[in-house]
Amino acid sequence: MRYLGSYAGKLALAEVAGHRLEGRSLIADIDSARTRFGDRAAVLVETVMLRRKAAAKFTDTAKFADTSDWLFTDEALQQATAGPVAEHRARRLAGATVHDATCSIGTELAALQHSAGFVLGSDIDPVRLAMARQNVAGVPLCRADALRPVTADAVVVVDPARRSGSRRRFDPRAYLPPLDRLLDVLGEREYVVKCAPGVDFAALRQLGFDGEVEVTSLAGSVREACLWSPGLADAGVGRRATLLDSKEEITDALPDDCPVAPVGRWIVDPNGAVVRAGLVRHYAVRHGLWQLDPDIAYLSGDTLPDGVRGFEVLEQLAFSERHLRGALSVRGVGAVEILVRGVDVDPDALRSRLRLRGSAQLSVVVTRLGSGAASRATAFICRPSR
Structure with missing residues (x-):
């Protein structure tokens, strides 16, 4: 870790990055790196390949940090929030003092530093925290447990781990840290907690959550469900679907008096975030559509909404x-x-x-x-x- 951040490590990474590291040349490229850098070749090759994977995930937005010199672990990169999703959350927190209490390698911090009034990060994992120090230089960081907040008045952002190796944790009480304990600790605070897209809304209410659940989609797929404490939610909004591709938001505060009728010229399969958030009827009313069946998410209409595949x-x-x-x-x-x-x-x-x-x-x-x-x-x- 220290070597990768050193001057010699950066030169070595630049040299390894000159190799294709794919297809027919992969084995020869790794052998070349091993001959040149010995035991350090493995971490150099892994870092270069992870940076290439990260490029598509993070650097396709205008404001997000250049991640070409970031440090990653494979697991941290898989768990990291995609750039456009992190930027959307940062816009909702514009001007606030924000504490990212599970900052990991710094993805959320990189987005928040452009819009928050003040931002700091903490994590219990010393390796990821060290990576964040290089990745988001200038943002204050400390090692701390998310269940023992080190701030008093900041909005707390938490991204609990939802995997154990290759297995997903579906019960929010099995997250790390557990969602029920998080909500108890953060009960008197303003907070934002990321959850799995398939989290059971009824289970959230049983845990005492009474704020807004925002389901976000990007590139046609649902990425996450995010819990916003009541003080950060819009008045009267309990569920929100955010479609980053079309820059559209649907909430349960909108009308939902959608008729059921036979098929028209077009059938529309609503975005997964709309379906997951239970806002199909609200979406239909906004776009002048109707349901084919009251219990099925397919919609129909004689005119196709702009930008929607039908x-x-x-x-x-x-x-x-x-x-x-x-x-x-x-x-x-x-x-x-x-x-x-x-x-x-x-x-x-x-x-x-x-x-x-x-x-x-x-x-x-x-x-x-x-x-x-x-x-x-x-x-x-x-x-x-x-």
Whole structure:
């Protein structure tokens, strides 16, 4: 660690970075580094390769720090918040005094230092703390346990560990530090706590949390659920979906009087953050859409919202593999994207069994409509907007 941050270590890293370290040259490049730097070759090669992975995760935003000379561990890089997500959180904390109590290698600090009134970091892991000292030079740091805050009036940001090796921790009480103990410690403070995207909202309420749950998506996938203490939440907001790709936010303070009606020209599969936050109806009202079924997240409309990928309905039929295969064959379909909600169908397995031959490419939306005895599986053959 000390060597990597030294002048000699930086020169060695620059030399190793000159190698491709991929494909056919990987073994030869590692041998070259081992010949040149002996036992230190492994950590040099690992650091260079981690920096390359980090480039896509962090440096695709305008304000985020240049991470080309950062230090990482593989686990810390995997756990680190993506640059755009960290920057979004920092914007919500603009002007505040913020204490990142699990600062790790410094990802959140790098975003916060551009917008917070004052920011400091702490972590219980001395190795990650040492990396943060190089990565975010100038930000005050100290070693401390997140369950024993060393600040009094700052907003506390905490990112509990949600993995044990390669296994995910689904129970928030199994986080490190445990979420129930965190909420007890931070009960009288303003705080922001990151959670797994699939965290059980009912379990959060059972733990006494009564603030805002924000579910954030980036590049089409849900990245995290974030707990905002009541004093940091907007009035009347308990759930929020933040779509960073489209710069849109949907909250449960918006109207949700969404009708249920037969399919229109388009089917829309809402962003995962909207679905996860339970805001499908609110999203539908904002965009003039309606539900195909009150318990299914698919929406429909005669006009496709700007910037949203949709599926133009060409044909509707009762779902069966035989009927679907025939309808696709008539259209000369050879490649098909299959989306499923509310029906026990494996899209990949279904695609294989359809045995399609043709040159056209279309999409199929399979879903359940109705409930009880009136419930029926339905397939929509569609043309995707993009």
